[in-house]
Amino acid sequence: MKILVATSKPFAPAAVEGIKKVLEDAGHELVLVEKGTKDDMIAAIKDCAGLIVRSDIVDKQVMDAAPQLKVVVRAGAGYDNIDLAQATQHGLCVMNTPGQNSNAVAELVFGMLVTLIRNRYNGKSGTELKDKTLGIHAYGQVGRNVARIAKGFDMKVSALDPWVSDEKMIADGVTPVHDLKELYRNNQYVSLHIPATDETRHSVGKELFELMPHDGVLVNAARKEVIDEQSLDQALADRDDLRYVADVKPDIADQLVEKYGDRVFFTPKKMGAQTAEANINAGLAAAHQVVAFLKDGTNRFQVNK
Ligand code: 3PG
Structure with a gap:
């Protein structure tokens, strides 16, 4: 056939x-x-x-x-x-x-993060991931690989996923979180791994992003559709310490780059896998x-x- x-x-x-x-x-x-x-x-x-x-x-x-x-x-x-x-x-x-393909996507999460926090290697002093907090939004195959790699960086890792038991996360050395706002509020870095479904479409925007602590970074190697782009734009305007990196270029990518410069970073093509x-x-x-x-x-x- x-x-x-x-x-x-x-x-x-x-x-x-x-x-x-x-x-x-x-x-x-x-x-x-x-x-x-x-x-x-x-x-x-x-x-x-x-x-x-x-x-x-x-x-x-x-x-x-x-x-x-x-x-x-x-x-x-x-x-x-x-x-x-x-x-x-x-x-x-x-x-x-x-x-x-989940390890490949997870590795790129850190590639994008390091690129961002080392100021794209422009000579200016950057920051490190060690001892920083990372919240994983959905603990599926990619989320689990992100957790494994994050532990290699000595990050403090927590995750939210209603479909995964606390025991599984604890066995992986990950702190289970049951409240979405808490995940965003308590982590300097949040990595998104939710699928694009009718329930998740446009579900992440200003309301969650603005809960993040000072110097919060949201990283999206999932789908652009899960982001409410206009409200993300508003959050970046409201708080000049927030940053957004994505392997899934927003529809308004050019607008965001023009407005926020180095605070946003997008791969030219979806490269995770x-x-x-x-x-x-x-x-x-x-x-x-x-x-x-x-x-x-x-x-x-x-x-x-
Ligand atoms: C996936 O859903 O497996 C990843 O997002 C990779 O997608 P791609 O095969 O289009 O690169």
Whole structure:
């Protein structure tokens, strides 16, 4: 069967080779559309049984163009780019590959933080992370890797996640927090790891940001949609000690850079999961999941149950 890998942000070549081998060993054929548009995906998908994407949009238009499609795997964690209701209506199984790229995203959190607090290496004296407080907003796979790395920096780490037990956090050396305001109020650094859902969309803005202590830094390697951008802008205007860094560029990024200069920092492209290791881990996991589903319906990690 034909399996389409459609990635506007391509995997590392080694990951593509690995995916090809996994698919071919199972008797499938890889169709590769890299750096393509949605129209390119639509043109390539018409006789494909499987689809592997990253943040690429998979909506009704794509699904309508794919009469033979059975399975979609998002090579990564967040699946807000896939219309799950439509997928279910189309009889598709949608899966993600949880945890496969989380270390890469977590490492970039610290890359961005160090870049910010060392003044982008401009010669001016900066600050250190050691002994500073870090609050992790959602303690999933990325949040846990952030905690592990933060402990290497000797930071004091706490986390909030209603789905994770206190025992788990305590075992990781992380202080559990049950009140969102408390998380923001008590930590100089807050790292956001909530998924973009109807509940979380625009849920972080001025109200939480302005609770942060003096010199507070909010770091977002999750999704731009979870931020209320206008209210974030207002908080940065109200308090000139607050800073915001993100791997997911706000829609108003240019405006924020113009107004707040070095107090904001955005990667030019979403780079969190863009490492060879993460591409190989997530890409190969996705390929194995497609193969297993087409073989016997294995649907571990299905997200549209
Ligand atoms: C994810 O949800 O897995 C990360 O945000 C990485 O997304 P990407 O594959 O689009 O880089």
